[in-house]
Amino acid sequence: MSEITIAEALNQALNHEMAIDENVVVMGEDVGVNGGVFRITKGLQERYGAERVMDTPLSETMISGMSIGMAAQGLKPVAEFQFMGFIYPGFDQIISHASRLRNRTRGRLTCPVVYRAPYGSGIHAPEHHSESTEALFAHIPGLRVVIPSSPARAYGLLLASIRDPDPVVFLEPKRLYRMMKQDVPDNGEALPLDQCFVLREGKDVTLVTWGAMIHETRQAAETLEAEGIEAEVIDVATIKPLDIETILKSVQKTGRCVVIHEAARTCGVGAEIVAQISEKGLMDLLAPMQRVTGYDTIMPYNKLEKHYMPSVGRILLAVKTVMEYV
Amino acid sequence: MSEITIAEALNQALNHEMAIDENVVVMGEDVGVNGGVFRITKGLQERYGAERVMDTPLSETMISGMSIGMAAQGLKPVAEFQFMGFIYPGFDQIISHASRLRNRTRGRLTCPVVYRAPYGSGIHAPEHHSESTEALFAHIPGLRVVIPSSPARAYGLLLASIRDPDPVVFLEPKRLYRMMKQDVPDNGEALPLDQCFVLREGKDVTLVTWGAMIHETRQAAETLEAEGIEAEVIDVATIKPLDIETILKSVQKTGRCVVIHEAARTCGVGAEIVAQISEKGLMDLLAPMQRVTGYDTIMPYNKLEKHYMPSVGRILLAVKTVMEYV
Amino acid sequence: MSVVATFEIGYLRILDEEGHLLETIPDFARDPKTLLTLYRYMILTRRFDAKAVALQRTGQMGTFPSSLGQEAFSVGIGHAIHKEDVFCPYYRDHGAMFLRGVKLSEVLAFWGGDERGSHYTRDKEDFPISIPIATQMLHAAGVAYAIKLRKQKRAVLTACGDGATSKSDFSQAINAAGTWHLPLVLVVNNNQWAISLPRDKQSAAKTLAQKAIAGGFRGLQVDGNDVIAVRHAVAEALDRARDGEGPSLIEAISYRLCDHTTADDASRYVNKEDLKEAWRHEPIIRLRNYLIHQDFITEQYDEEIQQACDHEVEEAVEEYLNTEPQKPESMFDYLYAKLPKTLTEQRNEVMGV
């Protein structure tokens, strides 16, 4: 039994799936010889060859567009974008075609592609390397959006995403890549793609989050515990389709809710969650909800990035606010 | 005094601004000789020449990218995308550069571009010609998103957008282009870009909407009036930054709110509005809010498009639901 | 300064306007049956086209892009491709689609606003019409990659217009084709217009064929009004592709004899004289002249072909007009392999449940 990081768990999942399914191919910039700039695809080209682990020219348009033709032929491309900030040249093909191929052909052609990208801030990288724009994809019908936040979930959710017969945007919180280790048996067991994970039970307040903010949120929950407040922590994990039921059930119990995400607030996924709770769970609410999010400004360069990212302090403040209503 | 349509009002605004400011240039596919596929730029090339009314090659990437360089030199490009569904190849330049140039250079270079696009459904056009994805832009810091819904607002908001020193995504509800006429004096008066417009006052329920749905919403309000329900109708008009104060003030009065938009529901702008009301106006609410929106599926081809678009009936049903709570 | 690379672009034309041979006739075109098939499909395409425009004008169909003047291109490429190959068309490729087995009524359904028009009862692998310009070229590159990976002896054909050559997806497909030496043939229907933009404002490149040079592979021009030249050049390029000799870009030069679509009015920007001149070069008369010179066809037989085509079109229109509409809730039924439970509520709402 050896403990592995999220980065290693992702590599393990890719390795597992490439070994059992010859239709799985990996593609992207520097994914081959170099094993990916974050080493997620390390060793795969050696093992499965350069045709199945394709180093592509420097073009996200090409990556996203070709993946669709490949998928229509029954391949299962796992396409890496080097950073989420570089997906946009490939945005058109993803939202105009990948998400629509099944519907457009009434099921004749399908598009089982996984679009992977590291996302989020906190590694002191240059501009465009730190954003969190999952909401852009969550708005697009026909896509799934999945974000793991632990080695076990990285492994199980990536397996599920590769096996899913439809396109999945799979976002990896890069700040967590090597932050924690866990024992993750390479048993090929996928996790469900339509479910939130309750990471911690509590009766006083519901903290809903995903990605790297799991880290700060758990820390906040621990601090709160010391103060006698029992926080329930939910990792949304699959952002789209959204398992609102698990969240509603929790809010029913706690009556208070704080949603935490790194992305800019306006029209972030937090808005959808708060909106749905207010529509379907209004009568359960004991206090207005709070969102703790990135600001509606451009992610500052790395000297100031920590001031942009939601901190444990900001989460605690929001919890305090929602707890104040009696 | 002659009454003009939204299409004509937009043309009048462009004409006005090109005449008084030689830095204003119009660019896009077929905007010149052809006057634009919706004739919004009709006659401009004849009047201002092919250098200021540029027919571009067929590339939205080029349009969005070049507009930024032009703007940095002090021009004020008004760039047309033929349909909103074709913006995406230009998405990267808009969100990675146009929205950031001022911030990135600490004000040294700026980007006063207007990105115009017809949007929304209801004209029986082919796939990709009917979507409403304003939420994708509303999420991006540094952009403004503006949507007119009457000839007067089309004129005044387009003037304001051209004069605004920052990039504006200006979306035109194409179903309304020629639906109504209004007297719009060519007086060069701009309308504010940070304000909702209350189109109709009412004390019982607040209906918040924008774009073509103004049409159905007003019809609903009239039906409601006949039933003795006084609906307040708000045209958000500037989607970003969002004038939540006007909306909150209305909800404070009515205690009930329905948000109507054509876009898919999940992570649409309606979610943000509902979220903010629930955060800041929870105590004013007499009933859970409702969203009446496009569905979270791909806009069907034109035979079924009417089943996708929010109808007067669906709006009335939602109002009935929010009125039921006592 | 030393010269490190040189390139040239060739141009192929076999039949002139009067139907006289300018080059030795390629083997495939020695068989009168083959020529009659080409001729018949060109007639069918034109008759279908006129009918489709009429359906739109009478409110029985949505916006429609006519292929008037593009029959040699469309039928030429459609005839060149083998059954087991894959085709990624653009929206003016109806003639080619018919040769691929797509039903006339399916094409009508597509433009009539019914997704089932792209379900294709008789073909399983071809891509449907792609509305965002040039995006299909990259799908084609992906299909070609899959074919190459699996070491299959198949090729991929993809088409677009002259305007499309300005789009990113086009240049990306060119680069992909070259980089992986893909079994891919890209054909450009240069009909001189992209809606209102004339070819010379689309690019300063003297030929569009030379865009292949950016990808490091061969590009050539053919007379796009000469179905024999189109068929020949494309078939040869597909053979090369299947034989592992890599990709080709073929620019076929013709003229759009119609409005861009039924939503357009080309008289706003097309010079009448130019249009008249272009009619002199149109593809059908030229082939008919050749068939007559060769005694492959009689006036009467020609008449029969036209009638048979009209009949086929009429039947398709009947089928189109009599097809039961899809249920509104069908908008949810092909979104994902399995509808997420969160969407059941919305689906029910559409059903009025």
Add this chain to the structure above:
Amino acid sequence: MSVVATFEIGYLRILDEEGHLLETIPDFARDPKTLLTLYRYMILTRRFDAKAVALQRTGQMGTFPSSLGQEAFSVGIGHAIHKEDVFCPYYRDHGAMFLRGVKLSEVLAFWGGDERGSHYTRDKEDFPISIPIATQMLHAAGVAYAIKLRKQKRAVLTACGDGATSKSDFSQAINAAGTWHLPLVLVVNNNQWAISLPRDKQSAAKTLAQKAIAGGFRGLQVDGNDVIAVRHAVAEALDRARDGEGPSLIEAISYRLCDHTTADDASRYVNKEDLKEAWRHEPIIRLRNYLIHQDFITEQYDEEIQQACDHEVEEAVEEYLNTEPQKPESMFDYLYAKLPKTLTEQRNEVMGV
């Protein structure tokens, strides 16, 4: 088949590795002062570079892309461009930026994670470094369009790497440059690698210069380790651009002698022997040899230059390290010309108000 178009790509090299002339020396390079300026900036760039890498390694700066081996390219293009022209650089163009008047400390600030590094105290029109690959090429096309519209006699220069030539923005800029006959010079720093992808996997095109053919204008190659050739070819192209003779694409061939950035480990994919061989061609020794042959420089003077450069770098580092950080709320202060009232609350939150 007839031939309708032919093209050729030339290659220019003036100084060989030993610093011997292969062609007649261009006029500008007859003046020793000019050559010493080029030499000095190349040394400055290299000294700066080593220091910047050291700052990153010691946690005093963010990720940094070294320009080791690219000094002839960067200094050559930076020296060719006129003050009134506009430059849209890429991230390995530090040498050129210094020649444009950008302060060394500003470049450090930029890579140190401070937006003020792109405010440029001494230049008002150049674009800042653009992180998304090749996007600056289209900004450059836009600037060139504005210049042309206003009938100014200025040119625009933009640079990118070999990998960048695969991106849409590159091909779009090529097409824009040709279509509008823009006063634009596009230069490609072909250093053989795009992170780990070698040049031959980036494109099957024999030269990157031939990508200009897709845009219908001239493309040429120069030896990117020969600062005289780079400076000469780029200055000539800029002259043409200013004179209304249209755009040029220049591919400069060199080798990346460093890791891609400080976040990379090139030993994973670069062959040691190749790297050793590449060092034989590096740009500084070659120019120094020439300067020595010509008696333009002595050992001692060379030493002085190196020291002066070190000193300049040290001062810049001091300035960088001693600059007061921006206030956190500055993240709101340049978002729009005027902060929308809806954001005041968020700004206050950052200020802890």
